[in-house]
Amino acid sequence: MTCDEFGRVLPELEGGHNLEQRAHLRVCPSCSELVAELEAISREARFLGLEDEGEPSPRVWNSIEIALRQEGLVREPLTTAVVPFPRNVGRRLTWLIPAFSALLLILGLLVYQNGGRRQLAESRASGVPAQPASVPSVDEQQLVELVATGTPSLRAEFESDLKAVDGYVRDAEESVRSHPNDEIAQQYLMNAYEQKAMVYEMALNRSVP
C-alpha cells in the first residue's frame, strides 16, 4: 500500500486498520504521524464535552483531509529523484498550518456550542503541576532545522519559544481535562493553540522560499 492509497481510505478508518494498513503504518513514519495527530485531535475534542455526541462528523475529517491534500502531505508517489532537504521539508511542514487552523476551528465551535450548559460528573481536581518537558515531535525537529538553515542565529531562540508554547499547550490541555466546564480554562487552551499556530506560521514564513 502506498501513501496515496492510504490517504484515500483515511476518512473511512473509524473502526480501525486492516492488516495492509497496519503494515503501511509500521513502515511509513509520515502516515503514522498523521494518524497519531488526528487521533490526538479526536481525543482532545472528547475532553470538551463531546462524550454524548461521539466523534466529530465524518465531514469534519473529510475537510481536514482535503486541507492536508492541498498542502501536499497526502500526495502522489514520487517518480523523480527526491528533492533534497530542506525545500521538501519546508513544503511538507506547511500542512501544519491548516491542521492547526482546523483544530482551532473545531475547538472554537465546541466551546461556543457547549459553553457552560453541560454538567459532567467529574470533580474538580486540586492544582495540577506543570507537565515535564517532552521530546519534540519529528515535525517540530524538522521545523527547527528549517529555521536554522535559513537563519542559523535564530535557532536557539526558536527552539526555546517552541518549547515554551508546547508547555503552554500541555498545561492548558490538562486544565481543560480537570475542569471541562471552566470557561477560563477553555480560553487558555484556545490561546495556547493560537500561540503555537503563530510560531509555526512565522517560522515557515521566514524559511520557505
Added chain:
Amino acid sequence: MYRKQVVLVATVLVLGAVLASGQTRKELRYKVHRRATISIMNPYGPIFVKPNPNKEIVIIAILHSDKVEIDPNQRGSRIDVVSHLLAGADPDSGRVDYELLVPVDANVTLHSTTGPLHAERLRGDVIMEGNTANVDVRDLTEGHVHIRTLNGPVTLTNISDGHVEVTSVSGNVALKSVNGPFVQVSSTSGMISYDGDFGGGGEYSLMTHTGDILATAPSYASIEVVARSEQGKVENDFLLEPGHSSFVARAGSAFAGTINKAASSVKLLSFSGKIHLKKRQN
C-alpha cells in the same frame, strides 16, 4: 560662500563614506490618495514610519551591501516593497534600513525578522510582525494595531480609541496610556505591564502562561475586573464591590469585582505567573 564650501565638502565626505562602505541609498516617492496602503517586507534591518503632511509616500532605503536589492511595486495607492536577498546574503550584508514618511491615514504593514520596528503619529491601521524585532508604537489614534513577535519586546505608548491586539511568545509587552474599545495582549512567557486608565468603556484582556502581569490604574478607574492565576499569586490594591457573575474568587489566586461604575471590562489571567492590580499613586 565659505558656508557653502563647508556644506559641499561635508556632503562629499558623507557620500564618500557611504560609497566606500558598500552602502547604497535609494529614495522612492509615490503620489497616493486617501487611505493608501504601504507594505514593507524586510528580513534584516530597521523600519521607521513617521507621518507626512503631504499625500505622498516617501521611502528612503539604505542597502548595506550588494547582496540585497529592493523590489518596489505600486498599484494605485497600494505600495509594496520587498528586500530581496541575493546569494550569499547574511543578517549583516542583507540588511536594509528603511525610513518611511506616509500620510497620517495610511495603513502600514511591516515585516522584519530583526527589526527594530517603529511607527508614530498615525491614524490608519498598523500591522507589525517580527521574530526578534523590538517593536515601538506611539501616539496612534483610531486605527487597528496588530503586533506579533516571537521574542521581540513590544512597547505601545499613548494609543487612543484603538483596536489593539498584541501577541508575543516570550517578549515583554508594555502598554502605557493605551485605551480603546478592544485591547488584547497575550504572551506565553513574557511579562505584560499596563499603565493606564482602562478607559473608553472597552474590553481589556491580558493573558499569559508563565509571565507576570502588572496592571496599574488610577483610583478613578471605572472597571469590572476578573483576575485569576492557576498556580501563581494575585494581589489587588483596590476595594472591589462584588459583581454579579458566576466567577468564584479564591483567596490568593483570584479576585473579581467592580470599581466605580464598571464602564470597562478587564481580564487579568495568568496560568502560573503573578498578577498585581496596582493603584497608581498620584
